[in-house]
Amino acid sequence: MPKRVLQGTVVSDKNDKTIVVRVERRFTHPLFKKTVRRSKRYQAHDAENAFKVGDVVMIQESAPISKNKRWVVVQGAAAEAE
Numbered sequence: 001m002p003k004r005v006l007q008g009t010v011v012s013d014k015n016d017k018t019i020v021v022r023v024e025r026r027f028t029h030p031l032f033k034k035t036v037r038r039s040k041r042y043q044a045h046d047a048e049n050a051f052k053v054g055d056v057v058m059i060q061e062s063a064p065i066s067k068n069k070r071w072v073v074v075q076g077a078a079a080e081a082e
Contacts, residue, residue, distance in 0.1 A: 003061040005074065010055045011041065018069060019046045021059055044071040051076065 008023035024039040044059045051057055051073060059071040 005058055005060045006042070006071075007056065007058050008042070010051050010053050010057060013046075013049070013052055015043075017045060017047055017049060019044050019051050019057070019073065021057060021071070021073075023059075042071050043068045044073050045069055046073045 006021075006023045008021040010019050011022045012020035021042050021044050022039050023042060024037055026035055026037050028034070029036050042059060044057070045062070045065050055076055057076050058074040060074045062070060062072045064070050065072075
């Protein structure tokens with residue numbers, strides 16, 4: 001089974017080798033037929049402390065690294081676009 005890859009924005013880089021990424025998803029409400037935005041925060045492993053608040057990054061599922069970390073930063077999304 002392939003590992004999920006999500007794109008989100010870094011909202012915290014205060015921890016060592018860890019960033020917090022906010023991933024937003026949009027869907028149509030089943031009753032009101034209006035687009036709704038929901039976001040979730042994921043802790044991701046950033047070994048080089050390379051990413052700062054505001055960066056757009058891609059994160060990928062991984063084996064558990066710590067109590068809350070199950071994601072690894074694959075790359076910055078801005079670098080992928082170039």
